[in-house]
Amino acid sequence: MATATRDAYGKALAELGAENQDVVVLDADLSGSTKTAAFAKEFPQRFFNVGIAESDLIGTAAGLAASGKIPFASTFAVFAAGRAYDQIRASVAYPNLNVKIAATHAGLTVGEDGATHQMNEDIALMRALPNMTVVVPADGVEAAAATRAVARHRGPVYLRLGRPAVPDIHDESYVFDLLKAPVLREGEDVALFACGYMVHVTLEAADMLAEQGVSAAVINVHTVKPLDTDTVCRYARRCRRVVTAEEHSIIGGLGGAIAEVLAEEVPAPMVRIGVRDTFGESGKPAALLEKYGLTAKAVFAGAMKLMP
C-alpha cells in the first residue's frame, strides 16, 4: 500500500473533527490539495477558508487558539513557512499559541510546479523558532498518528506533509510517540537517520548496504524538534558513522540538527544527503529526486564513503 501523507492527514483530521469539537480548520484556497476539504464537508461551521491570504491564515488561527480552539491551518509549505514566517514567529511561536500548521507539498516532490513551489528550507526555518515542534511523518500511517498526537500536544506545531504517495512502512499497530525516534532496523556499522519521504528510500539503501556486508541501522526521526538526542547519540556511538537523509536542504534541517548535537556530544564522521544549497526546478518527482541526489543509491554511496 502507498498513501500520500497529506491524504492520511486529511482523513485523520475529519475523524478528529468528529471526536473533538474544539478542532477547527483553516485553509487558504488549497483545501482540495491539502486535503482539508474532507473536514470542510463534514464540519462546515468549523472550517474557515480565508482565500489566498497566508498571513491572515496564520493570524486568524492564532486568534482561534487564543480563544481555546485547536486550529489546524493548512496551505503549501512554501506559503506557510515562507510567506507567513513572521506571522508564525510573532503571532504563534512567541505567544506559544496552540496552532497546528499542517503544511503540505513540502520538498522537491511537488514536481512540475518548479522551484517557486518546492519548499526545501522549511524545517530549518521552523526549527529555529523557540516553542515550535517540527514533525515530518514518513508514511500515511505515521501522518495519521502524528495528526492525532499534535492535536493532543499543547503548543505550536509544524507538521510537514508531502504530495506524492509513499509506500507504507508502518502497520496499523504502530504507536507514535512525539518524543521518540523509532529504530526501524538495527545495525552496527553505520547509523542512517532519515525523515519524511526519505525514510523508505533509506530502508532501501540499508538493503543495498546489507548486500555489501555493511550492517546499517535505520532511524526514523519523525520529530526534528525536539530532537530525540538520546537515540541519536546512542546510535552514533554504537555505529561510529552517520548518514542523514531528508527531502530538504542540507542546511539547517535534519542533517543540520543531528550535526549540531553530534559535534558536541559524539563527534562522528558524517554524510548529509539532501538538496545541496540550490533551488529545484520543474520535472517529474522521480526525475528530480534522481537529479538532486535524493535516492537510495545516493544514501548507499554516502554510507560506503564512510566505511574503512
Added chain:
Amino acid sequence: MEDYSKLKAIAGRLRRHIINMVAAANSGHPGGSLSAVEIMTALYFKLMNIDVAQPRWPERDIFVLSKGHATPVYYAALAERGFFSPEELTSFRAVNSRLQGHPDREKTPGVDMTTGSLGQGLSAANGMALGAKLDGQHQRWIYVLLGDGELQEGQVWEAAMTAAHYALDNVIAFVDWNGLQIDGEVSRVMNVACIKDKFAAFNWHVQEINGHDFGEIFAAVERAKEAKGRPSVIIARTIKGKGVSFMENQAGWHGKAPGQEQALQALKELEVE
C-alpha cells in the same frame, strides 16, 4: 450633556503615566500612546466587560492592540484598571520586567494578544471573534486598535476581507488616525486615504469621529454594536502627542523618550490640564 469629568481625570493620569514610564525607561513610544488615551480610557473604564481578578475569564470582552508599540498607554490603562500596580509601570522595558516593549499575553496580566509586528492584530481579533461565535457567545465584543500608518501593511486588508466575509459583527476596530508615522506624514510616506472609503469598499460599517471626545466615542460604539452582519470600524481623528505642547503633531516623538527637563515640563502641562 453628560459629565465625563471622572473619565477625563483618568485620561489625565494615563497621560502622566505615559510620560513617566517612557522617561524612566528612556525608551518607548509616547506620541501614538498619547493620541490613543481617550479611546483606551473609554474601553477600559466604561465599555469593556472584564474582571481584573480573572484576566482570562472566558466570557470577557477582548482588546487587541494591533499598533503594539503603544504599550505605554496600554499598560497605564491596565494598571489604573487594577490588573497590576501602577508602581510596576516604572519597570517598563527593563530586563526581567513583565512589561515588555510590545504586548506579551504570556507575561502581562490583562493582555489578550501578543502583538508588535504591525499588521497582525486584526487577523488575531478575527480569530477570537470566530471563536466567540462558535461558542455561542454573542454578547462578547472584540475590540482592536490599529494605527493609521499600520494600514499600509497588506495583512490588514486580508483581515478586513475575512472580517466582512464571515460577518464578524462582534469586531469593533478603531483606527488611531493621528496622521503621522516614523518617517513623517502618513499622506507623504504612503498615503492611506481615503480610509473611510477603503473600509466601506471592504463592506465594513464605517464611522468617523473625534478620537479625543468621549461622547463621540461612546455614541460610535453604540452604533457599531447595532450594525448587524458587518464588522465595524471607528476612524478616530486624533492628535499625535496629545496633551504635551512640544510633542503634539511631531513625528519625531513617535518613538523617542523625553529627557528629564522635557518630562518635567510635560508633566507640568498635564497637571494644569
